[in-house]
Amino acid sequence: MKSKVFLIGLIFTTILSCNKELNSDNQNQINGLWLVKSFKVNNMEIPSSENWIRFNADSSLSSGNDWLQHSVGYWRYQQNTKLLTINTEIGFTYYKSPFSVEIHKTTMIWKGTKEGMEVIIILEKAEKLPTSEANKLFGLWKFDSVFIGDNDVLDSLNPNKKAMLFFRWDNQFEFHNYPEGEKYGIFKIQPYRNQLEMINYSSSPKFQFYDFKIEGENLELKSKDEKTVLKFSRIHQFLE
Structure with a gap:
């Protein structure tokens, strides 16, 4: 009986550990600097002007254009729903969340709605802030x-x-x-x-x-x- 209880406990612990690792892996994939490559509302593309967003491991975030940072806040990813929520504390909320998230290597795709319209945002992982001629x-x-x-x-x-x-x-x-x-x-x-x-x-x-x-x-x-x-x-x- 004790061995069965031990086995069940071991299985349960293993499942929790796997879920935690999965959650951690997904967060690690989101962490870092991302450049907005495409911003579409109902298939109409809106210029991004070198928009970027940086996700930090402590759930804080910052975003901006080119070398300028204009917003700070925090983010949360829910593994069970695969939804990303972004909250702005200082600045303007460019990204109305929540978004469903897909990650393919160095590409991340957000899908959501804005005033009943479909929104699709495509981001690419980056190592440094973007720059422009300006x-x-x-x-x-x-x-x-x-x-x-x-x-x-x-x-x-x-x-x-x-x-x-x-x-x-x-x-x-x-x-x-x-x-x-x-x-x-x-x-x-x-x-x-x-x-x-x-x-x-x-x-x-x-x-x-x-x-x-x-x-x-x-x-x-x-x-x-x-x-x-x-x-x-x-x-x-x-x-x-």
């Missing part, structure tokens, strides 16, 4: 040429060959070593396209709109009317 703008740039129409006016704006444009992390820009003195303002990058808006700090602020292109260590800003083209090369220290 992220490459940040930093210090030295003027190489300034064309207004067909005329290069760089010498009048940059007589000492030390004029610089600095895109700061807080979305402010600075012009240094200008003949008229330092200039400051704020900039905004349009999502999903390489377009830049700049407005200067002054008594009569002026909006400027550019398309930008980055190739290696070179930057080109072309005004929307295509009359002004600015070219720069990247530097890493201010020119005195």
Whole structure:
């Protein structure tokens, strides 16, 4: 009798252990950084703009776009229902849960509903945060040429060959070593396209709109009317 009780207990313990390992394995699969590759609502794809979400082993999570983190919260996966629940504590809830989850190697698929519409999100496992052309703008740039129409006016704006444009992390820009003195303002990058808006700090602020292109260590800003083209090369220290 004792041997039967022992055997039943052993089987029960083994089952619990297997379930725990299965749960642990699934959590280990979800843990880590994931990039949103596709976001569909009723088969209509919505641009993701380098969205990412990071699941931590302590059930906390964070999410963002490119290098920017915009939300934090916590998550829970229920093994018996295979449902993933995401709760946001700070930020905006992009991912309305719960979702059913499928994991195939480095691909994770979420399926759920939003206001009665089918939602399918496909994510890919990643090792580092995504980056975009917009992220490459940040930093210090030295003027190489300034064309207004067909005329290069760089010498009048940059007589000492030390004029610089600095895109700061807080979305402010600075012009240094200008003949008229330092200039400051704020900039905004349009999502999903390489377009830049700049407005200067002054008594009569002026909006400027550019398309930008980055190739290696070179930057080109072309005004929307295509009359002004600015070219720069990247530097890493201010020119005195």
